[in-house]
Amino acid sequence: MEEKTDALPPIADFSAWYNEILRRAEIMDVRYPVKGLYVWYPFGFAIRKNTYNRLRALLDVDHQETLFPLLIPDHEFMKEAEHIKGFEEEVYWVTRGGLSELDVKLALRPTSETSIYPMYALWVRSHADLPLKLYQIVNTFRYETKHTRPLIRLREITSFKEAHTVHCTWEEAAAQVEEAVRLYTEFYTGLAVPVLISRRPDWDKFPGADYTIAVDTIMPDGKTLQIGTAHHLGTHFSKTFGITYEDLNGEQQLAYQTCYGISERCIASVISVHGDDTGLVLPPSVAPVQVAIIPIIIGKRRDEVLSAAEGLLTELKSMGIRAELDTRDMRPGAKYYHWELHGVPLRLELGPRDIDAGTIVAVDRFKVKRQISSAAEVGPLLDEIQETIRNRAEGAREAKIRLCYSIDEIRSAVQGGVAVASWCGDRACADQIEAETDAALLGSDLRGPYNERLLDTGCIVCKKNGTAALIGRSY
Amino acid sequence: MEEKTDALPPIADFSAWYNEILRRAEIMDVRYPVKGLYVWYPFGFAIRKNTYNRLRALLDVDHQETLFPLLIPDHEFMKEAEHIKGFEEEVYWVTRGGLSELDVKLALRPTSETSIYPMYALWVRSHADLPLKLYQIVNTFRYETKHTRPLIRLREITSFKEAHTVHCTWEEAAAQVEEAVRLYTEFYTGLAVPVLISRRPDWDKFPGADYTIAVDTIMPDGKTLQIGTAHHLGTHFSKTFGITYEDLNGEQQLAYQTCYGISERCIASVISVHGDDTGLVLPPSVAPVQVAIIPIIIGKRRDEVLSAAEGLLTELKSMGIRAELDTRDMRPGAKYYHWELHGVPLRLELGPRDIDAGTIVAVDRFKVKRQISSAAEVGPLLDEIQETIRNRAEGAREAKIRLCYSIDEIRSAVQGGVAVASWCGDRACADQIEAETDAALLGSDLRGPYNERLLDTGCIVCKKNGTAALIGRSY
Structure with missing residues (x-):
């Protein structure tokens, strides 16, 4: 845990800065002998602890914490077709126990729907059991073949907070998704991390969801980082796993579900959004040493x-x-x-x-x-410093958002930030935007004053009515 | 989460009582579709949270919390010969990622020596870095082929607190083992759980340790439950993983290590030691609702x-x-x-x-x-109730310990409790005791007044000088 005193790379060289700060400020050690797995130094762990304690406190108001197994038998994991398709290339499989082959292969959870919902099918009996709101903070696994990066793209996500709720109606589930967005906004306000909230396009929603609302932040290099998602699951999983409840008339009804998650990317965002050429800048709310x-x-x-x-x-x-x-x-x-x-x-x-x-x-x-x-x-x-850090981050975000009215403007905006432009919701228009700007259409219905600011100019491609869409390059 | 109101089995029928109380008091759900994996209900999780927060507070005085990866590459896992031998029949192996076979098989940690020590080899440089005292609370895995039981014998141990320390000398490591025993005693005093502390026989020590000190408690049926261990690792692992430090004279020296762990068996002990025919009895120190x-x-x-x-x-x-x-x-x-x-x-x-x-x-x-x-x-x-629960448990423990001076007495004592008898330390004598009593010689040098109480009668088999040994049937 020696300390080097030669200069840190400037934050303008973000990738180099990020790698160096993780080691020098003793957050993560990247030298673990498996790609995509990293070690939390005690100082980094202390940031994690403070951060997740804040998240717990927010959730504990009306959620209960719980813990489900890591290993999911293949017959459960393979039940929901879209879900499998979404994860089949990313799942780690345990096939051996001791010296013998297992009869039933076990998946390391990439996310816990298929671990939790067979139990929900047993637990939910009547409308009186609903809403059910549980969460857990666990390690999950993805066999990432892309370039991995500490806290951002991992093979072991060590700190996945996932909440899973069950409701009587589609509308109640939709309201819970909004409540999740509100909770996450409050959480990130506490970390002084500004967020952008939008609805992911259908082709980019969670596998098995009606729709997905995503929380992104903008990194110093202008790329976005998805730091939270909330999914309306409709009855996709309740149909598959048989989660039904008896309503007031004594009839069995399919339950409606949501799930929403935050990973250690929240720590990556704190580090990246606030850091400067001198090193880390930690908001007092989570600083291990204030x-x-x-x-x-x-x-x-x-x-x-x-x-x-x-x-x-x-x-x-x-x-x-x-x-x-x-x-x-x-x-x-x-x-x-x-x-x-x-x-x-x-x-x-x-x-x-x-x-x-x-x-x-x-x-x-x-x-x-x-x-x-x-x-x-x-x-x-300390309160004043917290406020300064928040204002500084707000200012940096504003400077990186550009309202765009032409493909050319988008192409230029996404070089060092994100573009906001009107989009009609059609895949063809999105494809054209993406092809011509080398950026991704990340979401529509961007929350905030963006619709008004865009002055109703119509979809940037087809001119039909649109909503403010977030376009950028993402981690 | 319905509540049954028919009678609970009496605690005298301990196995039946234990299974029922876990469900009725909403601690664990055993219906997860993989043998040996269980689900924490929110109420059980709240007990876990309070309990582990106490453990954290004790450790945080001079340890630092950290987090290492779950997956261990086979080349690291296979480095320490005794360690492999001890675990090879119990390790789960990940062999597939997505749709492809992995080049390097990955073990799910059964314990984390081989995950942590390659990093310690990088972190420890000089005597000034020592002692190093870190801990983590993680899930670990054992492919149990024996009968599994919630909180006691698991395939996923969800709550393994393991500390790993590094020292300059053998003596300092031995002193740390004693410090671990002291910490664990304090921890269990806080849970009002009486403990028996002894030195495991050599054939039952941790694979790769110089010696192992174990903490046991006595369950209502008289069987013992091991609820904590502390191991002096000598230089077994530092040799294998190259953990060396530069001493005051500038010479490279092998470091000495210890590790010590507590699992969710601590929760099993709280439930079992205090429970009665009416249900759970929770000490105020950990009760979710006091x-x-x-x-x-x-x-x-x-x-x-x-x-x-x-x-x-x-x-x-x-x-x-x-x-x-x-x-x-x-x-x-x-x-x-x-x-x-x-x-x-x-x-x-x-x-x-x-x-x-x-x-x-x-x-x-x-x-x-x-x-x-x-x-x-x-x-x-509440303080008074805590004290009452502690005294009650102490009394129950005393009633289950019998000083024995003959094989016959041991045979009878282990029917509903444990025997304490003098043993010389020889394997042959232990084998004879075990064969004739159908119980196990669990440990020697039993802490407490037992040596004196035995009045120096000599080994129960060979009459040579002995120490107080703990003999019983264990979970």
């Missing part, structure tokens, strides 16, 4: 400074602030570098002169220096 | 009672107590049955007469009734 205290030790007053710093540490901790006192035998400058690289939102410097003056020097991650006079000011300061 | 409030609603004063009960709920929650208000449209008796079955430590009954008298009726899980006058009394009462 405040680093650096004692400025000069000769004779060493003990006095250390004891004041320890007092400050205790005080901050008692306020629930995640603070650390850095007493390592290093120059202060090297410590500043270390904590900036690790994205710590606030550094407090405390030396003899500060003690004499009754002040503390507070330097935020953007190197803005303030003088504060007590620990009580730290909490509000 | 207090159930039952409003006694009589005619006209319905709203008044409900509002008083809601006030009580709010007050308890503000004290950090996990309370629930049961407003279901059911008879109070049915509610009592429900919460007793689910092991809730304390029930508060509140009706018009109680409101008039300014009191609350508090009934603990052992049906002891008290009158209290304010919410402030609930916390101390």
Whole structure:
């Protein structure tokens, strides 16, 4: 866990920056001896823990956490035709146990519909059991043949939060999809990560869904990253798995379902959206260390400074602030570098002169220096930094979105960002847009003021009525 | 999730009781369509969450949490000869990805030494990096051919907490094994589960360890359940994986290692050790619901009672107590049955007469009734119940341990408990004890006052000097 001090690649060179920051800020180690599998360093894991605790808190309001098996027998996995087709090239299969061949092959879940729904068929009996809203946070697996990338494209997704709900009617399920979108928006607001919410085109929806709403963010290189999805499953799975309930009239009815998921891509987005040329920038909401205290030790007053710093540490901790006192035998400058690289939102410097003056020097991650006079000011300061990080990210997002009224404009916009243009919903028009811009039509009905801003110009290809569509290159 | 109200099997019929309680108290569903894989109900998961949060808090003092991949390439898995031999009949192998055969077969970790130590070889450089103390909580897999049982003998162990430490010397590693034993003792004290700590015989130690210290508890039927182990790994793995450090003289030295683990058997022990003929008995430390409030609603004063009960709920929650208000449209008796079955430590009954008298009726899980006058009394009462549960379990353990001075006594003792007898450490003597008693010699050097109590009678077979050995039948 040595620290290199040569310069980090600039974030403008995003791929290089991303690979380097993961190692230097001790988030993931990529040297595990299987492609697409990575190791969480303790510091990275602490970010994960804080982030997922926030997600849990949001869900626990009206969902219950649970845990289903990883291994799915082939006869269950193969039940839903569209679902199989969507995953057959990506599933890992366990075929041997000990020294013998298994009679029934076992799939490593790529997602858990076929693990959970046979149980839902047993659990759901009556309308009184509905809605049922469960979630789990688990590892899932995809045999990725494309280029893999830590936290983004993985063979083991270590941190898949998937919720699965069951409802009496199609409309209630649709309302739950909206509720999922609201939850995810709140979650990402807490991470200061701006999102774009749209409806995936039919050919890109979840295998076995009526429709899919996706949450994307824009990375520093202008490519989009899908960081959450919510699916209306209709009765596709309830038909296959026999999930029915007795209604008020005593009749058996097919249940309606939704599922929605977030993976460790949420961590990738926090790292990428906020980071800068100096290193990580972590929002206080998830930073493992929110405040680093650096004692400025000069000769004779060493003990006095250390004891004041320890007092400050205790005080901050008692306020629930995640603070650390850095007493390592290093120059202060090297410590500043270390904590900036690790994205710590606030550094407090405390030396003899500060003690004499009754002040503390507070330097935020953007190197803005303030003088504060007590620990009580730290909490509000962290809130302010959280807000600054959010505004900065909002601004960066806005700068990367371009309203487009011609194919040429789209072609140019997707070089370093995303295009928003009117699209009628027809596959042929989408194909033409994609072919001529070398970008993907990611979604329609883009949430936000985009429909209005586009001024009803009609589909960019055929001029029929359209909605704001998101067009870009994606990870 | 319907509730049956016919009688639970008595705990004296332990196997039947255990199977029924898992379903009725909504801990695990055994109907998943693969042998040895089970589903956590939300209520069971909440026990798991509280339990593992306690374990995390103990470890987080000086360990760091992390996460390594599930899949281990065969070339790494096959490196340590004893380790392979110990696991080869139990390992699940992934051989297919999508539609193609994999070039490198991937093992599902049965335990993570061979996943973690290739990384430790990269991470450990110098004595300054040591000690290194990491842990993870993960799913692990065993292809069990024996009879499987929820939480006890599983094909997917869903909740394996495994710690892996690295040290400069053999002695420091040995001290860490003792520290692990201390941590586990503290953990189980918090769960009110009494433990027996002994050194596993050499033929039963962890494959690739110098020695293994095991933590067992005694189940209601007198069989033992191993609920924790700590292994001194010596340099077995550091040699194989090349984990070396530079010492103070600049020389490369082999590192010494330990590992120690606890699985969801800790939940099995909480359920089994404390349960009774009425159902679960959960220590307040891990009970998802510590207090159930039952409003006694009589005619006209319905709203008044409900509002008083809601006030009580709010007050308890503000004290950090996990309370629930049961407003279901059911008879109070049915509610009592429900919460007793689910092991809730304390029930508060509140009706018009109680409101008039300014009191609350508090009934603990052992049906002891008290009158209290304010919410402030609930916390101390829960502490008292925790203590009662602990003492009860201690008493039950003592009643199941018998000091034995002859093979005949052992044969009789292991019918409904465990035997403690002197053993010299020789395999031949152990073989004779096991053959003549149909029980296993589980460990030597049993911690506690047993050596003294045995009065130095010498090995029960050969009369040579011995230590207190634990003999019993185990799960």
